[in-house]
Amino acid sequence: DTGVSQDPRHKITKRGQNVTFRCDPISEHNRLYWYRQTLGQGPEFLTYFQNEAQLEKSRLLSDRFSAERPKGSFSTLEIQRTEQGDSAMYLCASSGGRGSTGELFFGEGSRLTVL
Amino acid sequence: RKEVEQDPGPFNVPEGATVAFNCTYSNSASQSFFWYRQDCRKEPKLLMSVYSSGNEDGRFTAQLNRASQYISLLIRDSKLSDSATYLCVVAHSGAGSYQLTFGKGTKLSVIP
Numbered sequence: 001d002t003g004v005s006q007d008p009r010h011k012i013t014k015r016g017q018n019v020t021f022r023c024d025p026i027s028e029h030n031r032l033y034w035y036r037q038t039l040g041q042g043p044e045f046l047t048y049f050q051n052e053a054q055l056e057k058s059r060l061l062s063d064r065f066s067a068e069r070p071k072g073s074f075s076t077l078e079i080q081r082t083e084q085g086d087s088a089m090y091l092c093a094s095s096g097g098r099g100s101t102g103e104l105f106f107g108e109g110s111r112l113t114v115l
Numbered sequence: 116r117k118e119v120e121q122d123p124g125p126f127n128v129p130e131g132a133t134v135a136f137n138c139t140y141s142n143s144a145s146q147s148f149f150w151y152r153q154d155c156r157k158e159p160k161l162l163m164s165v166y167s168s169g170n171e172d173g174r175f176t177a178q179l180n181r182a183s184q185y186i187s188l189l190i191r192d193s194k195l196s197d198s199a200t201y202l203c204v205v206a207h208s209g210a211g212s213y214q215l216t217f218g219k220g221t222k223l224s225v226i227p
Contacts, residue, residue: 031213040123042202042217043159055212091158095213102147102206104215106158 004107006092012113013082020078021110025094032075033104034067035091036060043091049075050096082114118142121203121218129226132193136221138186138203147206148179150188152199153220159202162188193225 005024013019025032030051035043046065048056051072061067064082069075079086089111093104121138128134140148148165163170165177165186176189186203203218 033215035217040219042119042219045214045216048212048214050212056214101164102213102215103149103161103164104159106160108158 004092004094004105006090006107006110008110009108010111010113012115014115015082015084017082018078018080019082019112020076021090021092021112023075023077023092023094023107024073025075025092026097026105027073028097029094029100029105030072030096031094032069033093033095034075034077035093037089037091037109038087046077046090079112082112084114087112087114118216119203119205119218121221123219123221125222125224127224127226128193130193130195132225133189133191134193134223135190136188136201136203136223138188138218140184140186140203140205140216142205142207142216143184144209145184145205145207148177148186149204149206149215150175150177150186151202151204151217153202154199159217162201190223193223195225195227198223198225 007022032049034046037043049069064080067077089109091109093106150162151159152162153159165179169178174191178187200220202220206215
C-alpha cells in the first residue's frame with residue numbers, strides 16, 4: 001500500500017462551477033477525515049467517516065459541501081457553486097486498523113483555485 | 116478562545132540552538148496529544164505523540180501539563196533540516212467519533 005492518495009492534485013475552476021475530489025485511504029484504515037488548509041493556517045476539520053458512516057461535520061461545511069464514503073473505502077468531497085473563498089488545499093487523512101495509535105496519515109492534498 | 120493555540124513565530128534560530136514551542140488547548144476532555152511537522156507545500160506528518168509523563172525521541176522532547184492544558188516541544192541541537200512548521204494537535208473522542216484539532220502551527224527556520 002502506497003499510503004493515502006488524492007485526486008486531482010490541482011484544480012482550477014471558475015466561480016459557480018462544481019468540483020469533486022477523491023481520496024483513497026490506506027486500505028485497512030476505517031477512519032477517514034477531510035481537512036481544509038489555507039496559507040498560514042493549520043488544517044481545519046471538515047468531516048469524519050468511520051467506515052461508511054459520516055459521524056461528524058464541521059460548521060465550516062456549508063450546504064454547498066457534501067462528502068460520501070460509499071462502502072467504507074474511498075471518499076469523495078464535492079463542492080457545488082464554488083466561491084473564491086473555497087480556494088484552499090483540501091487534505092484527506094486516514095487512521096485506524098489493528099494496533100492504531102490514532103496517528104493520521106495524510107494524502108498530499110488537492111489544491112483548489114477558484115477564479 | 117480557540118481550541119488549540121500556538122505562537123505562529125517565525126522562530127529563526129542558528130544551527131545547534133535549543134528551541135521550545137508551546138501550545139495551549141481549551142477542551143479539558145481532550146485525551147491524546149501530538150506534534151506534527153509540515154514542510155513547505157507538503158502534507159503534515161506525525162513527529163511524535165505526547166504522553167502524560169513526557170517523552171523523548173532523540174533531540175525532541177515533548178511535555179504535557181493536563182492541569183494547565185499546555186503542551187510543549189523542545190528541540191535540542193537544531194539542524195537545518197528541522198526547518199518546518201510544527202503543528203500542535205489535540206484529540207478527543209465521544210459518541211463513537213475521534214476528532215483531531217490542529218493549531219495554526221509554529222514556523223521554525225534554522226539558519227546556518
